[in-house]
Amino acid sequence: MMKNVSILGSTGSIGRNTLQVIEHLSDKFNIVGLAAGKNTKLLKKQVEKFKPKVVSLERTEDAQEIMQAYSHLGLRVVSGREGAEEIAQIEDNDIVVCAITGINGLLPTLAAVKAGKRVALANKESMVVAGSLLKKEANRTGAEIIPVDSEHSGVFQCLVKENRENIKRVILTASGGPFFRTPKEDMQKITLEEALNHPRWKMGAKVTIDSATLMNKGLELIEAKWLFDLHPQQLEILIHPQSIVHSLVEMKDGSVLAQMSTTDMRIPIQYALTYPQREKAPVASLDLSQIQSLDFFEVDTNKFPLIKIARLALKEGGSFPVALNAANEEVVDAFLKKKLRFSEVYDVIREAVEAHDTREVNSIEEIFQIDREIKMKTRKIIEQRC
Numbered sequence: 521m522m523k524n525v526s527i528l529g530s531t532g533s534i535g536r537n538t539l540q541v542i543e544h545l546s547d548k549f550n551i552v553g554l555a556a557g558k559n560t561k562l563l564k565k566q567v568e569k570f571k572p573k574v575v576s577l578e579r580t581e582d583a584q585e586i587m588q589a590y591s592h593l594g595l596r597v598v599s600g601r602e603g604a605e606e607i608a609q610i611e612d613n614d615i616v617v618c619a620i621t622g623i624n625g626l627l628p629t630l631a632a633v634k635a636g637k638r639v640a641l642a643n644k645e646s647m648v649v650a651g652s653l654l655k656k657e658a659n660r661t662g663a664e665i666i667p668v669d670s671e672h673s674g675v676f677q678c679l680v681k682e683n684r685e686n687i688k689r690v691i692l693t694a695s696g697g698p699f700f701r702t703p704k705e706d707m708q709k710i711t712l713e714e715a716l717n718h719p720r721w722k723m724g725a726k727v728t729i730d731s732a733t734l735m736n737k738g739l740e741l742i743e744a745k746w747l748f749d750l751h752p753q754q755l756e757i758l759i760h761p762q763s764i765v766h767s768l769v770e771m772k773d774g775s776v777l778a779q780m781s782t783t784d785m786r787i788p789i790q791y792a793l794t795y796p797q798r799e800k801a802p803v804a805s806l807d808l809s810q811i812q813s814l815d816f817f818e819v820d821t822n823k824f825p826l827i828k829i830a831r832l833a834l835k836e837g838g839s840f841p842v843a844l845n846a847a848n849e850e851v852v853d854a855f856l857k858k859k860l861r862f863s864e865v866y867d868v869i870r871e872a873v874e875a876h877d878t879r880e881v882n883s884i885e886e887i888f889q890i891d892r893e894i895k896m897k898t899r900k901i902i903e904q905r906c
């Protein structure tokens with residue numbers, strides 16, 4: 521049966537890859553809604569090719585432009601956060617792909633969970649800041665949250681036929697990013713261009729920088745805790761430069777399950793759409809004799825100290841992950857605008873969160889309140905350094 525899909529973040533890296541998957545599986549999936557940011561040019565192409573019923577853009581002026589261009593198609597055009605939320609809640613949706621980056625994706629992701637359909641989750645920050653609320657809401661509405669993040673898709677695939685109570689530990693792999701082999705003393709000299717040049721994955725700017733600092737793996741630890749109901753001590757990280765093994769799950773009897781594939785985001789995206797079925801995919805076969813060796817290393821937390829703060833956030837829970845995510849978003853933004861050096865990233869984040877009093881968070885409003893406070897504080901710290 522044909523399934524209706526909407527994508528929140530359709531012009532981003534995950535959104536574009538999702539549309540490739542859907543183009544290939546066009547006899548099984550149909551696009552009904554697309555929510556984009558500011559890239560009207562690409563959204564127009566997507567409208568022409570996939571003929572959605574509703575699209576949304578961040579800005580009203582961009583929405584008007586699209587509306588005028590496609591009035592003859594009977595296309596409904598909405599805008600802003602409410603627009604993205606409307607796409608998340610289209611009655612006809614069977615699956616909503618949540619691929620807006622950062623806490624900006626939280627309310628649209630929550631709207632999708634509230635609608636009680638399948639949520640293919642790529643927006644890891646929403647799980648980091650509101651995992652407890654999203655899980656509670658999913659239990660209430662029956663929404664099915666399927667991870668798109670490659671490591672979490674790997675864990676999810678390993679656990680399909682397993683009883684989760686039998687998990688001993690979960691190991692998320694990390695490519696190590698572009699600076700895995702950079703000597704610690706040379707970390708001072710890293711440029712924006714070098715940080716944006718990821719050796720394995722081609723992704724959006726925010727997650728690419730997070731991969732260079734290893735904060736991405738820190739966020740993924742917290743994401744995994746919520747997705748798989750794990751205790752912090754059950755979660756580990758291993759550096760695996762080849763990015764072939766996406767994660768490992770050790771069961772209580774000593775068996776270790778691993779999920780492997782070529783490094784291609786279309787694989788986890790497709791799985792989130794087709795689960796529990798599998799479909800053919802136009803991806804290269806994994807040739808291990810070509811790759812020859814799979815290496816694994818411990819994380820050097822002296823070189824990548826954000827992992828230590830992320831571990832603390834994982835353990836403390838409550839508002840701490842919200843604060844850490846806020847400081848990180850602000851710092852990544854400043855680094856991308858060249859207002860901050862790579863070597864300052866850790867110090868600024870640490871300063872922004874060290875005085876934070878961890879408290880319980882029980883509402884979305886509290887989460888946004890903490891997010892605003894910490895972002896303001898982080899901006900001040902950055903300004904003082906300029």
Ligand code: MG
Nearest residue numbers: 669670671740
């Ligand atoms: Mg990942």
